[in-house]
Amino acid sequence: MREPRRGAALIVVLGAIVLLSVIIVAFFSSVRSEYQSARSFADGASLRGLADSAVQLVQAQIQTATTNNPTYTWASQPGMIRTFDDDGTLRVVGEACHVVLVCVVPIDTERRGGRKRPVVHLLRPLIEQVRAVTDKPISVDTTSGEAMRLGLSIHGPGQPMLNSVTGEQARLDLMMPLAAEFQTKLVALAMDDTGMPETNDARFAAIEKILQAADKHGVKVENIHIDPLIRPISTNPTHAADCLAAVRRIKAEFGPLKTVGGLSNISFGLPKRNLLNRVFVAYMVEAGIDAGIIDPLEPGIMATILAANALMNRDEYCMNYIMAERAGKLE
Numbered sequence: 001m002r003e004p005r006r007g008a009a010l011i012v013v014l015g016a017i018v019l020l021s022v023i024i025v026a027f028f029s030s031v032r033s034e035y036q037s038a039r040s041f042a043d044g045a046s047l048r049g050l051a052d053s054a055v056q057l058v059q060a061q062i063q064t065a066t067t068n069n070p071t072y073t074w075a076s077q078p079g080m081i082r083t084f085d086d087d088g089t090l091r092v093v094g095e096a097c098h099v100v101l102v103c104v105v106p107i108d109t110e111r112r113g114g115r116k117r118p119v120v121h122l123l124r125p126l127i128e129q130v131r132a133v134t135d136k137p138i139s140v141d142t143t144s145g146e147a148m149r150l151g152l153s154i155h156g157p158g159q160p161m162l163n164s165v166t167g168e169q170a171r172l173d174l175m176m177p178l179a180a181e182f183q184t185k186l187v188a189l190a191m192d193d194t195g196m197p198e199t200n201d202a203r204f205a206a207i208e209k210i211l212q213a214a215d216k217h218g219v220k221v222e223n224i225h226i227d228p229l230i231r232p233i234s235t236n237p238t239h240a241a242d243c244l245a246a247v248r249r250i251k252a253e254f255g256p257l258k259t260v261g262g263l264s265n266i267s268f269g270l271p272k273r274n275l276l277n278r279v280f281v282a283y284m285v286e287a288g289i290d291a292g293i294i295d296p297l298e299p300g301i302m303a304t305i306l307a308a309n310a311l312m313n314r315d316e317y318c319m320n321y322i323m324a325e326r327a328g329k330l331e
Contacts, residue, residue, distance in 0.1 A: 103141035167192030167206035225260040234269035260291035
């Protein structure tokens with residue numbers, strides 16, 4: 001009986017060796033791939049393939065403005081690395097948009113040691129890539145104060161936007177002085193040290209803290225865009241109604257204060273997201289939102305915004321709507 005046992009043991013040992021070899025090869029292949037991606041990014045070359053390991057790109061604001069009262073729709077999609085493909089998508093979006101919002105986050109290496117890499121070295125080449133196709137203003141989205149200062153300092157033409165601040169004291173202390181120093185526009189999330197708001201009263205408590213800090217640092221109210229933090233109706237069916245009410249209340253109580261939101265968040269986890277997104281965008285335009293974070297390449301989304309603006313008297317004599325039809329943009 002010993003020979004079969006030895007044979008079985010040998011098979012187990014060989015299997016373990018093969019498995020270990022596969023793990024080692026996979027690990028070094030992953031490290032090599034990450035190194036190559038990081039190097040190509042640092043060199044300012046191709047950014048293809050970095051969505052999972054290095055950066056998130058958000059494409060920005062397509063202007064849907066009336067002549068006398070400009071309003072904006074932000075066009076964005078986190079991780080939208082396809083805009084750097086060779087099909088010229090970034091150029092197309094850059095030509096259409098009003099502001100390009102660039103978001104960089106630390107590379108999460110938790111599975112390889114539990115640390116996150118700094119984002120400062122990622123920001124410069126990304127902004128250079130954007131500047132290669134458009135001179136539109138850039139909104140810099142990062143939680144790093146060092147990266148934010150760099151992004152604002154190398155911004156170039158136009159008024160930059162700082163994205164973002166909250167009512168959390170540490171975040172206010174970090175970001176509000178930068179907004180004042182660089183005279184930026186400012187995205188402000190309606191949350192504070194108590195966490196994500198569950199009611200509009202909680203949202204407005206955070207907004208009050210943000211406005212007090214803005215006044216202290218000399219940041220103009222008309223440069224602030226409040227984000228009420230839109231969340232999926234799949235997790236709470238009142239989220240859409242709450243955010244619509246929040247936007248209406250902001251416009252009623254705070255005059256020049258502007259509003260913005262990640263509109264496609266509303267449909268997360270649900271089928272036919274495009275349908276929900278388009279209906280929600282129309283509702284938010286009616287509520288008075290000034291900017292919506294969306295994907296400008298999502299089918300029909302810009303046509304919906306143009307139609308809603310025309311219906312809500314935010315497009316003088318429907319000229320933007322008419323011009324979009326003549327340009328074939330209402331398909």
